[in-house]
Amino acid sequence: MTDTAAPKTTVSLTVDGRSVEATPGDLLITACERSGSFVPHFCYHPRMSPVGMCRQCIVEVEGPRGKSLVVSCMTPVADGQVVSTTSEPAKRAQEGVLELLLANHPLDCPVCDKGGECPLQDQAFSHGPGESRYVEEKRHYEKPIPISDLVFLDRERCILCDRCTRFAGEVAGDPLISFTSRGNNTQVMTFPDEPFSSYFSGNTVQICPVGALTSSAYRFKARPWDLEQVESTCTTCSVGCRTVVQSSRDELVRYQGVDVESVNWGWLCDRGRFNFESVNSRNRVHSPLMRKDGTLVETTWSTALDAAGRILRTVLNDKGPDAVSIIGGARGTNEDAFAWAQLADSLGVTARDAQLGDGLPAEVFALPQATIAEACASPTVILLAPDLKEELPVLYLRLRDAAEKRTTRIIEVSPRATGLSRYAWKSVRHDPGDQPRVVSELLSDRDVVDQLSRGNVTVVMGRGNLAESPEFTLLATGAVLAAVPTARVLPVVRRGNVRGAVTAGMTPQRPDADTNAILSSIAAGKVECLVLVGADPLSDVPDADLVRRAFASVKHVIAVDTFVTESVRHAEVVLPASAYGEKVGTTTNCEGRVSDVAQKITTAGTARPDWMIAAELALELGVDLGISSYPELRDTMTSSIAAFAPAADAKAVRGEGVLMAQSAPIRITATPRSAAPRLTHQFRLHVSRVMYDRAVATNESPSLAPLAREAAVHMNSGDAQRLGVRDGASVRLSSNGSAVVLPLAIDDAVARGVVSVPFNQHGSDIRQLIRHDVAVTDVVVEVI
């Protein structure tokens, strides 16, 4: 290729007398803004396709055919364009549109949540005509109306910019809101009997340029001028979306998404956005608790630390360090986990695990790694993961975008259809335990081989099924890596900071010391003291029988937590922990990106950050971890753990954050094998998480708690017909000598021969059928 054949990479134009360079295809509005000329606008949003609907962004452009007024959000830049954002005709048009937008606007700013941060208000001041000549009766609607459990719509305030509706259809893939009626009666509306129950509905509230959309969680809670805010990272799941945390009168009132290119593009899921409510919950543990006559009663820090220290000392002295185990660390910061790992090291405690038997073996983080951006730019993404829409919602948005708007092809191998199946190039169903075989077969399919040769291949791998050993997905991933040696892996575990906690050392330091092994050792009487650091095994460990046996026989439980959970109820000593928004630190997302979390409010009661509790407990035990302040802790961590070295600079962890350092990747050497086939009269069990469950942060958030559903057994209609069972009927599932009774939900998303049950929902607990040492779970289904 010669230089002359290469397409021109820049054009230059003049905006308000200044010359600007732009890339062909750029929109005029972005070029104007870059040149320093703000163009008023409402419908344009940089993360959505332009519609040119509000007509506010009109500018005057001089081209070969003279001057004309154009909308800058839909006009591409061109070489030699002369643009004026403030010429008389442009200004007249901008003022005209603003006057028209305000004509029917109720101007109830004093009682509007948006007042003070409202683009309409702001631009009416900066670009409006000053006063309205509209004397006719304004448009009236019932206000506001709920359009979902979380969002209210005030149609009088709506300026019909199409942002919310575009977001719902184009970004979230949930086109549940749309325009109805015509002309002056045009309005945003849901479809009859179908609420706007999108997992991403909160984003519409954030991007609405007026106060037409409000959220139940924030309505009337604060005025923008009372808000204080700080940038942070969401740790609800391992996507690690960038946020601002806002408070008013020292109480969290709102999270808003921040646009970072590498992660969330400004979006948040509703679970991450609204669970700030749990931080404010009255049920938080405000002071240390100690068991007295069978109940937990409040006490002082010195008494509690003294008691915890005594327990640990006794067990360590009498039985040695293997009689102590620590579970947890993934709900806190990297530094929290590091401090606890330091404490464990100093005591010689090797049985420790940040995961709860529901994740992946830690070595997945040592496979050749892909970032989220790299995955979304890969021609091929192989999904061996849970339903990302349910578990890592914003990663779902990114991959959906890659498949819908870009050229990525998704190959999904899963026992049931997921949110991404609709966008997948190939979506293959399989029996749990059969993934390695199905993947190997796919790898020799002619079309697939062809597709894999088109460039980067990313395997997005996670724990798709809690009733199945993670080994199968590991073997399937190994098969891909063997067939495509350049393929890379994006490991997606659900819980927020698993990757950071594992990297910081909260991971088994010897074989057979993970959470399942720890619980088995407790049940066998070998471990006497269990320390829980923000972990609730009784709710989260899939093998319910194991965890129940362990808690029945454990001698001592010391718990560090924000709430008295099922597991914390068994503690002798409870040390109250600071929650999200109450402490500083860094967190690591699924791709290994380290970014900061910030403190915005004073901690609840006398709660303290996990790391401080570790340090004080250490002192109690006569060990000095050498940590007396957060900066000191961070320095120690980034200098002693090579992976965290890039995070040493405090500036590096702001905004986009920084990827942690990778050492030479390991390989998977085991040969793929599948589980034995299931007997024809049985079903193979699939258990996975859904967005709203009984997780404490959801349960303690009044807006979200009602969204958790009743558990049900999901079964393909063909199977249901064969069994002669109707939707809603009660069925008994039995396996491994246990049984549960649940209602049946006919659901063709599920492969035939598989029954799928959501995890941790209201109703009977499916975990009773799961055994950690059984590779797959086969169940008998009986109609009762």
Added chain:
Amino acid sequence: MSVPSGPRIITSRFDVADGHTYAGYVRTGGYVSLRKAVSSMTPQQVHDEVKAAEIQGRGGAGFPAGTKWGFLPAGVHPRYLVINGDESEPGTYKDRLLMERDPHQLIEGIVIACYALNASQAFLYVRGEMAHAQERLAQALNEAYASNMVGKNICGSDFSVDITLTWGAGAYIVGEETALIESLEGERGMPRLKPPFFPAVKGLYMQPTIVNNVETLANVPYIVGQGGGDFKSIGAPTSTGMRMFAVSGHVNKPGVFEVPNGVTTFRMLFEAPEYCGGIRNGGSIKAFIPGGASAMWFFPEHLDMALDKPTVDKAGSMLGSGAIVAMDQTTDMVAACWRIVRFFARESCGKCTPCREGTTWLERVLKRMLDGHGRPEDIDLLFEVSESISPGIAWPPRQTTICPLGPSAVSPIASAVRRFRHEFEHYIEHGRPIDGVESPFATHLASHA
């Protein structure tokens, strides 16, 4: 009064009782042109005849069809022909008659056009309310398929085309070609911005698409049968062929007439006995709409103007969709103006702010005047709001909007206020119209009081 005469090209079967059936159509010379095209002409030759005919589109904009067909990018398939049968402009009712009375002629025109365009799929979009036209077209399509005039290997050639009949749900805006395309795709009928969405490049399903009006395509069998030169020799060189005009309002005999294009005058249409036969009650013209409700109004001094596109354009209005509405000396111009603005306000799709908010505002101000609550500043306000929709309030209109519907509401206001300002002032001062006029829509006024 002697009027120019010409052949009846597309209304020739309006008097044939079974002209709408396959038998009647074939008996009267139908499907001869299609046979000729597919058996003895190349697509390019067909296209060349249409170009030579210089037929201007009959849907409103008057763009030459042959030129438009040339905009399809070479080699990009699939490509579509979309036939605009959404006819909803007030006063326009020619396409409906063409679809009801001679559906096979339209089908033949469509198939020939597809042959010329190398398109194998056409979508015929018919206005929602036109039940009779829909039935007739459906019947005719079935017959045409059965007779191998549509479908696979037409007339034994290797050319195949399918025509899909679709109907709207009753929205004027869906007549605008990009809104029609959205509606065909199953979306809400709202226009797309041109550029970038010029149908010939990015049309239906983002593929190259030609949108033509029913009347435009109904002429194609004649053009191919008789030759483009023959068609061009009829009418004026600047407005060729025969053209249908729908005349309504205060005339003795309203109706649709196929007249030589470019040479017939407005006066002939209003007064000639073979057309409307004069103004009602022996009255005189006060104003008239020359080409659909979107057009600027004309006045008595324009009566002798020929129905010639460039002439009418130059005089500051348009022939548009060929809807001519006469208003005699008894017409209340404020009421007439309000009535038309109200139409556009109700038919605005709601997409862009100036049209959605502005047209309703204009309508409300006019209604307030009619109700006797006008204020002296309201006349300026009408112009100010109009200016926000159509900067300069000039002709051809400039627009702050996506499509020309918004500015359409400005035309009656600019026309009526500029010419009959005293009637508006009278309403403002006295709360009633000047003496001797009445609302042309008295019943509507009463029911919307």
